[in-house]
Amino acid sequence: MRFHADLHIHSRYARACSKDSDLEHLTWWAQRKGIALMGTGDFTHPVWFERLRESLVPAEPGLFRLREDLASGPAADVGGALPAGVVPGQVRFMLSSEVSTIYRRGERTRKIHHLVYMPGFDEAAAFNRELERVGDLAADGRPVLAMDSRDLLELTLGSGDGAYLVPAHVWTPWFGVFGSKAGFDTVEECYGDLSEEIFALETGLSSDPAMNRRVSALDRYRLVSHSDAHSPPMLGRETTVFDTDLDYFAVLRALRTGKGYAGTTEFFPEEGKYHLDGHRVCEVRLDPAETRELGGRCPVCGRLLTVGVLSRVEELADRPEGFRPDDAVDFRSLVPLPEIVGEVLGVGPKSKKVVKLLDELTTALGPELSILQDVPVDDIAVHSSPLAEAVDRLRRGEVIRDPGYDGTFGTIHLFAPDEPKGAGTAAAPTLF
Known part of the structure; x- marks a missing residue:
């Protein structure tokens, strides 16, 4: 079974997250997006x-579903x-949580999310009991703990098989474990004698597999992508694609062995908010070469x-741009x-006009991920010729990129500012 999984999200109990991040809304939006797990x-x-x-x-x-009365009753009709x-x-769920560790190592303060x-x-209850000895779990959905990353990994593994x-x-x-401010240069530096127990890495919105392939040290890991959604509409902006049984342990085997791991759907990395280097307060955005010339300091203040993701990839890279290993798994870059x-x-993505057309499209054509990748362009054109042209360009990778930096999201456009919309369309093959 081939399916999309989004395994990094947050609930309404995490800071700066939507009050709508409850199970009913999350389930409805997962169905809207086309996410199975x-x-x-x-x-x-x-x-x-x-x-x-x-x-x-x-x-x-190892998986769960929403209770029948919640999944099919009035509470499920949230959207x-x-x-x-x-x-x-x-929709199926697996028990997941993000944990933040802050600690001193190598004369530096490390802040790593896991x-x-x-x-x-x-198993989750046993894990929580151990964490309660370290910090206040009720303070935030993503607990912040004074704990070494290696020790958190040990505690995780000791919570039960799987x-x-x-x-x-x-x-x-x-x-991030490789982050410029508080990270390391290798997984081994971070997790020490337990580093062999790490078999997958979440690469984040500001990088993609093409960038990560330049670092040969990452070859042994499955590179996964998820949304890190703080509200239900943000689900599925990145996903990992599996071709396995819908089963916790089948997913785990795919991540360990690569068999059944079928790639990812990605942001264009320029849309991520840490792609390039910069200083947001001074509105300075720089590429890695410019940062090096300036000695890493803002030219204004x-x-x-x-220092953003592209610079860190270049620092650790031992391969040229465009390198593709023989066993590389495909990925697809999308725009929500x-x-x-x-x-x-010509309006914001949350406007009533957008919501109305999205309702029309998904009711007629299916989930959003399918519309972006699989639905014939001619079928989209029945509802909007300009939209069909935009999706066609997206599938060909013909986009205009305005990169993000220092916490500011970038933007990806399908049309130039003065370009008339709605030229000809042509169907293109899709990956998933």
Whole structure:
């Protein structure tokens, strides 16, 4: 079975996250996007943990589904009609949480985020009991703990068979294992004698597999992508694609061995908010060569720049741009459908006009990920010729990139500012 998984999200109990990030909204939006397998996010938070235990029931091994009365009753109708072809209640969940560790190592303060996965509530409860000795789990859905990354990995592995840890958004300057501000140069430096227990890395919104392939030290890891969604509409902006049984342990085997790991759907890395170097306050954005020439300091105020993902990849790279290993798995770069519709209509991606057209499109054509990748362009043109042209360009990779830096998201456009929309269209092959 080939399916999209989004295994890094947050609940309403995480800071700066939407109050709508409850199970009903998350399930509805997963169906809207075309995601079959979701992380629960935040199982370390005591209130959310109890909500998960009350609302989820066992499905396939290690996976859960929303309780029948919640999945099919009035509470499930949180966003209107579901996309064409979607059967209510088929989304599966696995227990997931992001954990932040802050500690001193090598005369530097390290701030590293990790994704932790558990095959069941007993294992998750055991993990939470150990974390309660270290910090206040009720303070935030993503707990912040004074704990070494290596020790968190040991605690994870000791929680039960099938428990595992994936370093989160590994290139992010402040919180990634390779981040310029608080990270390391290798996985081995971070996790020490347990580093062999790391078999997958989440690469984050500001990089893509083409960039990561330049670093040969990453060849042995499965590179996964997820949304890190702080609200339900942000689900699926990146996903990992599996071709396995819908089963926690099948997913785990795919990540360990590569068999059944079928690639990722990605942001264009320039859209990520840490792609280039810069200083947001001074509105300075620089490429790696410019940063090196300036000695890493802002040309306006003289303070240290935030060194972004592209610079860090270049620092650690031992291969040229464009290198592709023989066993490389494919990926697809996408732009979220609301952003494309907003550009076509000349309004913001959250506007009523966008919502109306999205409802029309998904009701007629299916989930958003399918519209972006699989639905024939001629079928999209029935609803909007300019949108069909935009999707066709997206599938060919013909986009205009305005890179993000120092916490500011970049933008990807399908049309030049003065270009009339709605030229000819032609179908193109898709990956998934």
